[in-house]
Amino acid sequence: MRTLLLGIDSGTQSTKVLVVDARDGKVVASAAQGHDLLPNLPPGAKEQHPHTWRGAATGAIRRALRQAKAVAAEVKAIGVSGQQHGFVPLDKAGEVIRLPEGRYRVESRSAAGNAAAVTDVDVKAGRVSTVGMTIKAGLARLSFVGSPEAQVMWNVEDQRGTRIALSNGLTANLLLIPGTYTARAVVGPELLTATFRIAAGETRDILLGN
Numbered sequence: 001m002r003t004l005l006l007g008i009d010s011g012t013q014s015t016k017v018l019v020v021d022a023r024d025g026k027v028v029a030s031a032a033q034g035h036d037l038l039p040n041l042p043p044g045a046k047e048q049h050p051h052t053w054r055g056a057a058t059g060a061i062r063r064a065l066r067q068a069k070a071v072a073a074e075v076k077a078i079g080v081s082g083q084q085h086g087f088v089p090l091d092k093a094g095e096v097i098r099l100p101e102g103r104y105r106v107e108s109r110s111a112a113g114n115a116a117a118v119t120d121v122d123v124k125a126g127r128v129s130t131v132g133m134t135i136k137a138g139l140a141r142l143s144f145v146g147s148p149e150a151q152v153m154w155n156v157e158d159q160r161g162t163r164i165a166l167s168n169g170l171t172a173n174l175l176l177i178p179g180t181y182t183a184r185a186v187v188g189p190e191l192l193t194a195t196f197r198i199a200a201g202e203t204r205d206i207l208l209g210n
Contacts, residue, residue: 004028004070006078008057011035015056017064022076029068033060042126050088050096101125108133113140113175114164135175138198142172142183145209153186183208 003022008015012035019029033056038047065075089097101123109116115137123129144152154172156165159180165172178199185192185208192208 002070002074003076004068004074006061006064006075008061008078008080010053010057010080010082015053015060017057017060019064019068019070019075028070029064031060031063031067033057033063045126045128047128050090051094099123106131106133108135110135110137110175112165112167112173113137114158115175115177136200137175137177138200138202138204140174140176140181140183140196140198140204140206142174142185142206142208144170144185144187144192145207146187150187155184155186157182157184 005020005022007018007020009017014032014034016032017030018027020026021028035048035052035056038049041047065072091097103120103122105118105120107116107118115135117133117135119131119133121129121131140156142154142156144150148170150170152168152170154165154167154169155163156172156174157163159182164176164181165174176198180195180197182193182195183206187210190210192210194206194208196204196206198204
C-alpha cells in the first residue's frame, strides 16, 4: 500500500488538490474545481457562498483520488491552505449570517492568553463591510526541559496575580498583551517558576526544567 499526502488549496477562484507520493515526493494526481459567484449582486460586489467552497473541495478531492487510483487508507496526511484573513460566520444550518444595517461591535480574543482587540463597524445594506483589527501582543512559548514523560501543569499570572492561563503538557503557547508575567510549572511535587516581561511583537522562549 502506498503512503500518499493530500494537499488542498482553497483560493479565491478555485480549489486545487494535489496527491503526492510521500516516498519520492512525486505528484501522483491533481484536480481543481472553480468557485462560482453569487448572482444578482449590486454593482461592484463579488461574493461566494461557503457551500461553493465545500462543494469544490469535495469534488476536487474525489477527482484527484480517482485519478491516482487511490483508496482512503493510503492517505496518511492532509495539508490545507485557505484564503488569507477570511472569516465567514455561519449559523447552525450552515448558512451565512447576514446582519441588518446598523453599528456592531467586533471582538477578537486569543484562545490562549489575554490578547484582544475591539472595534465598532457600521454595516450598510447591500455592501460588504471590511473590518481591520490589530492585536498588540507578544508570543510566550513555555517549554519544560526534562523528562518527555513528565506530567506538567502550567499556570500563568499577570503582575496583579490574575490567572491568564492554565494548561497541561510539556509546552504551552500564549498570546499576551505587553507586561510582566509569572509562569509556574507544577511537575509532580516540584514547583518551577519564572517571571518575564513581554513586548508587542516579541516572541519569548521561557524554559523551565529540573
